[in-house]
Amino acid sequence: MVTDPESSILSTAPLEARAEPILDSAEAEPFYSEVLDELQETGIPILVAGTFAVSAYTGISRVTKDFDVFCKAGDWPRLLSHFKGRGYDVSVEDERWIGKVGRGPIFFDVIFASSNGTTPVSDLWFEHSCETSLLGHPVRLVGPTELVWSKLFIQNRDRYDGADVVHLILRAHDRIDWKRLLQHMEVHWEVLLIHLLNFRFVYPSERDRVPRWLLEELLDRLAHQRQLPPPQARICRGRMLSSADYEIDVREWGFADNDGEVVSSR
Template sequence: MSKIVQRRTRASRADKPRAVPQLVDDEAELFVADAVAALVESKIPFLVAGTFAVSAYTGISRPTKDLDIFCKAGDSARILAYFRDHGYVIEVEDDRWLGKVFRGKYFFDVIFASSNGAIPIGDAWFDHANSFEIKGQKVAVISPTELIWSKAFIQLRSRYDGADIVHTILRMHDRIDWRRLLAFMEVHWEVLLIHLLNFRWIYPTERDKIPDWLMDELIGRLEEQRRLPLPQMKICRGRMYSRSDYRIDVSEWGFADVGGEGEMREDLEER
């Protein structure tokens, strides 16, 4: 048994009320049950995330048609190959982060990183996972901390996961490892601050659910940042939220993408 699997079986159990999503029909129920059983049988380490994790931690049961499976990058090809060898149709949608496993019109995602590359799935995700039963199988579900991290950048015009984040904070604040979450989002601390301010605005009576030290730390960073000169390189981090919604910024307006070169502020001022 691998070390990762051993850690998974020792994962702590969340003791708050749980729920499961409402799958769209009986065939979807059967597909998910078969897929989870096959994943367990494969012995390849995996984590359940997405709507199933949201339901487990918040008690919210909402309709869904698929399943999000997280794994380390090195195991994604193994999972896809395992299901291909068992008669499923597989697709590598984006070699940077996403594969899919199909049976007819039903599918589940095999995810090893976020689409923007900011969130790789690593050992820590397995170290802190919780054990839940899904479709009669005991499986590891990402912790509330990693659940927030996994959803922090999902802010497209067509999809926004901020509600999942604030609901997770509301219901599982005492289970969130706030220092680990800050470490995850160290480079993107402003995104974390935005989500925390969003929570405070939505639930003014629940502001104490977020540690004072964390708000002090983030607001202190903001105050220090305001005293610095503006960056010289024009960048648009919006592409970490949505490549399509912020395409014009890098294609026409002179902003650099998250990586690559852009125009300098002084060059624009001279025009």
């Protein structure tokens, strides 16, 4: 599948941020401004994501208590070491995907993959990022295609990013590289279809924001899948969405985890 070059150029065009989040404390803005200076000093490539990116693309200004910085997996130890050497509080929350840097109650996240391992940050993310200005600093935002991709699997009891996905489609559909998004979701295309149907339900008058070919492709896959017998392996892929919410499936109900391992009940 070939990426549309016109879509790629549009998605990386400089962006005038439509809004910035509302910070939840007076100390947050000077802290984040200081952090952006420190990040620039490291020379390590980073991307701004999370609520700051959603606000920039959609114009939704909501309260946020943190700041998300994306980097490649090989760079996060260097970033955390830099801030540790400058006297910041540093913790490695989960070496598979996230670390934190803070001072007192204010912090920012250093993220290099999704918690389920489906969305590792790679050079591709930087190739398709775009320039903007946040808190008076020039930054590179995660591109809208990869931003949507990073949110598709966040569906658990405590956090669901489906609203962010539909708002990004509504407000940034012309910057999304739909062919590349499908490439990202090739194995997990049903998750993408779920979100596209959700968008159609939420905004019935805006259905044409999603390319017709994409919906037809996914529905064709579904039609052919329905002609086949159910899989023999009893897998619970819900664990990719929320390991806690679907724990009973692998502990008591005999389903294998997404990696195929059967976890016996205790």
